[in-house]
Amino acid sequence: xxxxxxxxxxxxxxxxxxxxxxxxxxxxxxxxxxxxxxxxxxxxxxxxxxxxxxxxxxxxxxxxxxxxxxxxxxxxxxxxxxxxxxxxxxxxxxxxxxxxxxxxxxxxxxxx
Amino acid sequence: xxxxxxxxxxxxxxxxxxxxxxxxxxxxxxxxxxxxxxxxxxxxxxxxxxxxxxxxxxxxxxxxxxxxxxxxxxxxxxxxxxxxxxxxxxxxxxxxxxxxxxxxxxxxxxx
Numbered sequence: 001x002x003x004x005x006x007x008x009x010x011x012x013x014x015x016x017x018x019x020x021x022x023x024x025x026x027x028x029x030x031x032x033x034x035x036x037x038x039x040x041x042x043x044x045x046x047x048x049x050x051x052x053x054x055x056x057x058x059x060x061x062x063x064x065x066x067x068x069x070x071x072x073x074x075x076x077x078x079x080x081x082x083x084x085x086x087x088x089x090x091x092x093x094x095x096x097x098x099x100x101x102x103x104x105x106x107x108x109x110x111x112x
Numbered sequence: 113x114x115x116x117x118x119x120x121x122x123x124x125x126x127x128x129x130x131x132x133x134x135x136x137x138x139x140x141x142x143x144x145x146x147x148x149x150x151x152x153x154x155x156x157x158x159x160x161x162x163x164x165x166x167x168x169x170x171x172x173x174x175x176x177x178x179x180x181x182x183x184x185x186x187x188x189x190x191x192x193x194x195x196x197x198x199x200x201x202x203x204x205x206x207x208x209x210x211x212x213x214x215x216x217x218x219x220x221x222x223x
Contacts, residue, residue, distance in 0.1 A: 004154075032209050043118075043200065043215040044155075051209060059210075090154050099143040099162075099204040101211055103154030 002027040004104035006091050012110045019064075019078040021107050023091030026072070031093040033074040034101065035066055038088040050074060086111045115139055116203055118214030126222055128190050133217045135201035136183040144184045145211065146175055147200040155200055158186075191221045 003026045013019060025031055032051050036044040046059045048066035056066050063082050067075045074091060088108055092101040117136045125131055135144065143162045147155035159168050161177035161184060168175045172195075174187040188195055198218050202211040 034210075042198075044213045046210060049209060088152075092154075094209075095157075097143075097160075098209055099211075100145055100157060100160050101202075102157060103147075106152070106154050108152070 002031070002093055002095070002102055004091055004093060004102060006089075006104040006107050008107060009105065010108045010110075012112060013081050014112055015083055016080045019076070019081050019085070019109070021076040021089055021091075021109070023074040023076075023104055024072055025074075025093050028072070028093065030071060032098060033068060034092040035074065035076050036090040036092065038090060038106075044090065048076070081111045083111050085109065115212045116201060116214040118201055118217055120217060121215065122218045122220075124220045124222065125191055127192055129221075131188050131191055131219070133186040133199055133201075133219075134183070135185070135203075135214050137203060137212075138182065139203070139205070139212075140181050141203035142181075142206040142208075143204045144177055144181075145202045145204070146184070146186055147202065149198040149200060149216075155198075188219075191219075193221045193223045195219060196221050 005024045034049045035047040038044050050056050050068045053068055064078050088106050090106045091104040119134050145160050146158045149155040159175045164179045164181045166177045172189045176185050198216045200216045201214040204211055
């Protein structure tokens with residue numbers, strides 16, 4: 001079964017600083033990968049998803065970008081963080097079926 | 113527009129009580145997933161329901177998919193403090209790569 005790693009686990013950054021969050025997946029190949037943001041422990045907002053290396057679909061126009069340099073690596077970035085970028089960021093990959101998704105442990109980002 | 117309406121948003125009950133969480137939509141889903149999430153952790157998949165009318169049981173949890181595959185419910189019998197958490201439903205569309213999530217139900221079970 002797949003295992004999803006995310007780092008860092010927590011991050012405190014000043015407004016205007018850059019961001020790089022990393023997600024790696026083990027135990028599967030050619031997965032669909034997803035970045036979500038969750039505010040205040042509620043529902044998940046899909047930010048980006050990728051069906052293959054170099055293929056990124058953006059769901060919401062925003063201050064963030066994503067890249068997939070390797071099959072099992074997904075990176076979330078920003079050149080200049082905003083206060084509104086604070087939140088809990090989750091990486092996910094699909095299971096055997098694309099209907100199910102499995103989540104990493106998340107990164108708590110606080111922008112001050 | 114929220115494609116998946118989840119209710120209630122918050123539920124606080126005593127240990128031993130029963131509860132039901134609902135997930136409703138006007139859209140038809142190819143499948144529906146239920147997740148449970150604890151604070152500071154990622155959601156954990158509980159179950160996937162695929163067939164209209166399907167009922168799945170996971171110990172004290174019973175999941176049902178509506179006949180028209182537009183809605184689902186999660187029923188917990190004799191809730192325990194360990195059931196406390198955020199419960200999320202998520203729907204998948206045919207030929208899609210994405211899930212649509214409900215806003216979640218925060219469950220607190222008091223001992």
